Amino acid sequence: MVPSSPGYGTPPNDSSGYGKPTTAYHHGRLAEAAVAAGFEALAEAGPHGFTLAEVGKRVGVSAAALYRHFADKDALLAVLATESFGDFADTLRDASTASGPDRLQAMTRSYLAYANEYPARYALMFGMHRDQGKYPHLQRAADRAFHVLVDALGTPAPSLPPEALEATAVQVWAQCHGMASLRTALALVVEPDRLAALAVAAVTAIVERPQQAQAERPLP
Amino acid sequence: MVPSSPGYGTPPNDSSGYGKPTTAYHHGRLAEAAVAAGFEALAEAGPHGFTLAEVGKRVGVSAAALYRHFADKDALLAVLATESFGDFADTLRDASTASGPDRLQAMTRSYLAYANEYPARYALMFGMHRDQGKYPHLQRAADRAFHVLVDALGTPAPSLPPEALEATAVQVWAQCHGMASLRTALALVVEPDRLAALAVAAVTAIVERPQQAQAERPLP
Numbered sequence: 001m002v003p004s005s006p007g008y009g010t011p012p013n014d015s016s017g018y019g020k021p022t023t024a025y026h027h028g029r030l031a032e033a034a035v036a037a038g039f040e041a042l043a044e045a046g047p048h049g050f051t052l053a054e055v056g057k058r059v060g061v062s063a064a065a066l067y068r069h070f071a072d073k074d075a076l077l078a079v080l081a082t083e084s085f086g087d088f089a090d091t092l093r094d095a096s097t098a099s100g101p102d103r104l105q106a107m108t109r110s111y112l113a114y115a116n117e118y119p120a121r122y123a124l125m126f127g128m129h130r131d132q133g134k135y136p137h138l139q140r141a142a143d144r145a146f147h148v149l150v151d152a153l154g155t156p157a158p159s160l161p162p163e164a165l166e167a168t169a170v171q172v173w174a175q176c177h178g179m180a181s182l183r184t185a186l187a188l189v190v191e192p193d194r195l196a197a198l199a200v201a202a203v204t205a206i207v208e209r210p211q212q213a214q215a216e217r218p219l220p
Numbered sequence: 221m222v223p224s225s226p227g228y229g230t231p232p233n234d235s236s237g238y239g240k241p242t243t244a245y246h247h248g249r250l251a252e253a254a255v256a257a258g259f260e261a262l263a264e265a266g267p268h269g270f271t272l273a274e275v276g277k278r279v280g281v282s283a284a285a286l287y288r289h290f291a292d293k294d295a296l297l298a299v300l301a302t303e304s305f306g307d308f309a310d311t312l313r314d315a316s317t318a319s320g321p322d323r324l325q326a327m328t329r330s331y332l333a334y335a336n337e338y339p340a341r342y343a344l345m346f347g348m349h350r351d352q353g354k355y356p357h358l359q360r361a362a363d364r365a366f367h368v369l370v371d372a373l374g375t376p377a378p379s380l381p382p383e384a385l386e387a388t389a390v391q392v393w394a395q396c397h398g399m400a401s402l403r404t405a406l407a408l409v410v411e412p413d414r415l416a417a418l419a420v421a422a423v424t425a426i427v428e429r430p431q432q433a434q435a436e437r438p439l440p
Contacts, residue, residue: 177392202391
């Protein structure tokens, strides 16, 4: 929570017309409004076209006012990526309540559907991975999403040691990410609506591979 | 080939010191030099930090001189992406000369090694996919790389109909792309040098799946 600052806020029903737009927010509300506007700006311009100036314009404050809450553009993007990973993890977790082989199918389809519905968020989430060390909240949110998958693969009967489970999750994740991020390119080769079915078949092959554990042995 | 323009070029041994740097190139050589410098600028700044001004600086001409050869920054990037796809296809084709199951392993490892050695080129190649319609050379180069994989999967004995072969290639490609582009993120979970072995195991599972053809049936 951002602490409120007495004297900075203006009641929402202020309509004197004198205040600058900044005065319409107390600290907490401006940060919240910036995050909401940030999601809009992200959806419109993508992670690389994203600017604090545009976010400021949308909430009616200067970029300078935003700097009171966010060290820089990347700090706001990290908040957006963190929240997106949270949503994404919830989506995967909801899908993981299906039972048996349906679970893997439901999770794979949910993964691709999320990436397809929120392409800019998805690109941001995975584009900011390299900065995880700088943003521990982001790292934790990404870890949580990954472990929803690890947990689902190990439930109900973890037939593999935890290390092999994580290795399998890495393969499944890579398959889903590849399908999600190559969607446009792959659509030149196969019908876009077949991609999810192909992803499901691939992750099933990966997970059902009898000797998955051989991935643990160094290859020749 | 870019036709040479009489009167524009200056002999390479001109050392009068009067000519602007632009006069050191005739048309063909400037375009070539811009591509070479473009690769350097790309490696340094990545696709999103790439500017024609930086390329001009490296070859000693103004951005305006470059516009005689490239309609805009994206046109030069498309040339770089096209050449990169050509190299990439050659790399995959060289790896595909291995025989039997080694072929798939060699191709997977070559794929990941290329992405790891040339991260900016790799990001550019797949980042520009959406503009393929605008750059037919780029589209053809990308298609060629993809079909090196399709051909390798169907050699020597194409046990699958062409459509199923392409579908399998899509799954293998997605697996490799996922591993390549999540390298940094996945390295938090498994040792980076295990990623290639995991990718090999995953693509093997995908390709060896007995009923791969079931991916052709609509899923429930």
